[in-house]
Amino acid sequence: MCGIVGYIGKKQALPILLQGLRDLEYRGYDSAGIAVLDNRKIDRVREVGKVDMLAKKIGQDKFVGTIGIAHTRWATHGGVTESNAHPHIVGEGKLVLVHNGIIENYREIKKQLKNQHQESETDSEILGQLIFENYQGDLMKAVKQALLKVRGTYGIVVMHADHPNQLVAARLGSPLCIGIGDKEYYIASDVTPMLPFTKQVTFLDDGEIASINGDGLKILNMRDEIINKTVTQIDWDQAKAQKGGFENFMLKEIFDQPTVFEDAIRGRFNVDEGTAVLGGLNMTLEQMRDIKRVMIIAEGTARHAGLIAKYAFERLANLPTEVDFSSEFRYRDPVVNKNTLVFVISQSGETADTLMAAREAKRKGAVVRGIVNVVGSTIARETKAGTYIHAGPELAVASTKAYTNMVAVLLLYALQFGRIKHTSLATGQRLLQGLLEIPEKMNEILKQTDSIQNIAKQYQQYHNILFMGRGVNYPVALEGALKLEEISYIHAEGLAAGAMKHGPLALISKDVPVVAILSKDQLYEKMKSSIQEVRARGARTLVIATVGDEEAKEVADDIIYVPDTMELLEPLLNTIPLQLFAYYIAVALGRDVDRPRNLAKSVTVE
Ligand code: AGP
Numbered sequence: 369m370c371g372i373v374g375y376i377g378k379k380q381a382l383p384i385l386l387q388g389l390r391d392l393e394y395r396g397y398d399s400a401g402i403a404v405l406d407n408r409k410i411d412r413v414r415e416v417g418k419v420d421m422l423a424k425k426i427g428q429d430k431f432v433g434t435i436g437i438a439h440t441r442w443a444t445h446g447g448v449t450e451s452n453a454h455p456h457i458v459g460e461g462k463l464v465l466v467h468n469g470i471i472e473n474y475r476e477i478k479k480q481l482k483n484q485h486q487e488s489e490t491d492s493e494i495l496g497q498l499i500f501e502n503y504q505g506d507l508m509k510a511v512k513q514a515l516l517k518v519r520g521t522y523g524i525v526v527m528h529a530d531h532p533n534q535l536v537a538a539r540l541g542s543p544l545c546i547g548i549g550d551k552e553y554y555i556a557s558d559v560t561p562m563l564p565f566t567k568q569v570t571f572l573d574d575g576e577i578a579s580i581n582g583d584g585l586k587i588l589n590m591r592d593e594i595i596n597k598t599v600t601q602i603d604w605d606q607a608k609a610q611k612g613g614f615e616n617f618m619l620k621e622i623f624d625q626p627t628v629f630e631d632a633i634r635g636r637f638n639v640d641e642g643t644a645v646l647g648g649l650n651m652t653l654e655q656m657r658d659i660k661r662v663m664i665i666a667e668g669t670a671r672h673a674g675l676i677a678k679y680a681f682e683r684l685a686n687l688p689t690e691v692d693f694s695s696e697f698r699y700r701d702p703v704v705n706k707n708t709l710v711f712v713i714s715q716s717g718e719t720a721d722t723l724m725a726a727r728e729a730k731r732k733g734a735v736v737r738g739i740v741n742v743v744g745s746t747i748a749r750e751t752k753a754g755t756y757i758h759a760g761p762e763l764a765v766a767s768t769k770a771y772t773n774m775v776a777v778l779l780l781y782a783l784q785f786g787r788i789k790h791t792s793l794a795t796g797q798r799l800l801q802g803l804l805e806i807p808e809k810m811n812e813i814l815k816q817t818d819s820i821q822n823i824a825k826q827y828q829q830y831h832n833i834l835f836m837g838r839g840v841n842y843p844v845a846l847e848g849a850l851k852l853e854e855i856s857y858i859h860a861e862g863l864a865a866g867a868m869k870h871g872p873l874a875l876i877s878k879d880v881p882v883v884a885i886l887s888k889d890q891l892y893e894k895m896k897s898s899i900q901e902v903r904a905r906g907a908r909t910l911v912i913a914t915v916g917d918e919e920a921k922e923v924a925d926d927i928i929y930v931p932d933t934m935e936l937l938e939p940l941l942n943t944i945p946l947q948l949f950a951y952y953i954a955v956a957l958g959r960d961v962d963r964p965r966n967l968a969k970s971v972t973v974e
Contacts, residue, residue: 373392374436379552456492463496465495465526469520469522469541507579544572571597619951626810629940646755661708662681662685662710665711666722677691677782706735710726712729712738824952833858844885855950881908884912888917928949
């Protein structure tokens with residue numbers, strides 16, 4: 369996730385900005401840059417790679433100036449290159465900007481710009497040019513007028529050579545906070561870089577614009593009304609601040625889900641047409657119609673996301689869909705050809721087995737598309753086409769927010785194919801409406817964190833826990849079990865409830881509890897019977913049920929309610945209590961949640 373740092377005050381800006389960038393390194397980035405303003409002259413340096421490389425490039429250069437902005441970029445639009453790195457300088461070298469977020473309508477804006485020359489491939493530079501073309505001597509006004517024309521998300525800080533004592537910052541969907549010192553201000557995308565200098569922080573809210581100069585701070589909303597902000601005293605140390613105040617990255621990433629989910633779907637659908645618009649598919653309608661089969665290849669959590677997509681591709685697009693472990697796919701004799709669409713899914717984009725499987729599929733002539741989180745990663749580069757899931761850096765080994773975003777993107781792909789086949793406009797629109805409601809519903813679940821923690825503590829002493837589900841919730845059971853075993857080291861299995869009586873039922877006893885997903889969908893009654901069967905054999909049951917389902921209590925020792933949604937979307941909600949359940953058991957057992965033993969975040973070896 370990109371990081372912003374800004375400073376205005378009496379001290380030299382360069383060392384503060386450089387240190388600030390280092391403090392934001394934990395967010396993940398692929399390039400960095402700094403701009404300092406002095407005497408109406410802007411000095412800027414940018415570099416691909418680590419902040420250390422940027423520092424090396426600056427070398428002995430002085431970069432004198434007491435006002436400046438800096439950025440670590442995590443590529444979304446445009447590759448990882450120096451010219452795509454921020455800060456961007458536009459408008460005859462006068463205006464400089466750093467931007468986090470995504471400008472959805474940047475193509476439309478670009479068409480309307482007087483200056484059609486861009487130095488980079490980024491939406492951010494277009495935003496900078498739009499601000500410059502609105503500038504008539506008042507920087508804050510220019511920023512506001514430009515932002516009124518923008519659709520998307522932003523956290524921006526802008527500096528202008530003719531305003532040597534002013535920074536303008538604005539936020540919509542991408543956090544920015546302002547640290548208040550003695551006649552000096554620090555701006556950053558989180559509080560981490562400012563903590564060594566001040567604990568007094570004010571947080572910009574969506575739709576607010578701040579004009580900051582050495583003497584004061586003025587914050588307006590989009591209607592030009594003055595906003596009186598409260599100043600918060602931050603008592604976190606830097607390590608805690610990096611985790612957004614959470615104890616671990618995993619918990620932070622679980623809580624990131626409603627926000628990053630919006631990033632996964634934003635600008636990728638058309639409600640009027642009831643369809644998805646994933647440019648990364650890069651296929652004509654005719655080529656899409658030639659696809660006869662879908663194959664999904666991935667490992668671990670990414671494979672579970674793929675298993676959910678199987679239901680969507682079959683139901684919406686009538687396409688036979690197979691899901692395989694990358695490690696198996698590459699060593700069997702997969703039957704694929706030019707009519708097979710192969711999705712390779714990977715958070716890191718570096719998983720060796722998945723990369724090799726992608727190469728194998730390409731070699732066999734399949735149409736291969738990547739669904740990847742890390743921009744510029746090997747799988748993203750080699751597959752050339754596909755879609756980034758925009759989950760932001762995922763630092764905990766246990767994957768959480770990448771999973772929900774993978775599912776979101778895959779559902780959109782299934783819908784895009786569905787709409788050129790038999791999915792009706794009404795079904796497409798209902799699915800999109802359902803997706804738009806997901807973030808709010810995720811928040812409803814996250815509000816129950818305390819009660820989920822209490823339930824989790826009661827399961828920490830078991831040595832084996834089974835998870836069971838049916839239909840789209842079978843992969844949810846697999847994911848719940850994987851989360852639990854990888855961070856708590858408790859043995860866990862995910863099972864298809866209908867398969868219990870063909871063997872696994874023998875495992876059931878009072879010492880083996882069962883976590884069951886019982887959604888109010890077409891398999892409700894069958895699922896309920898399966899829960900009754902394990903209960904009758906002594907198992908304690910934790911049931912994930914739909915809000916309002918009082919009957920579910922009949923088969924539950926413990927119960928967690930999640931909001932109702934369309935059947936295909938249920939996994940997006942049902943998985944979240946299981947992530948929290950695993951997390952709190954692991955914490956109760958004193959495990960190293962973010963770095964579980966024997967595991968690595970990115971498995972780059974076979
Ligand atoms: C999930 O929590 C895991 N740590 C692991 O299973 C992971 O999903 C798998 O290794 C695949 O990684 P990738 O998405 O980076 O390819």
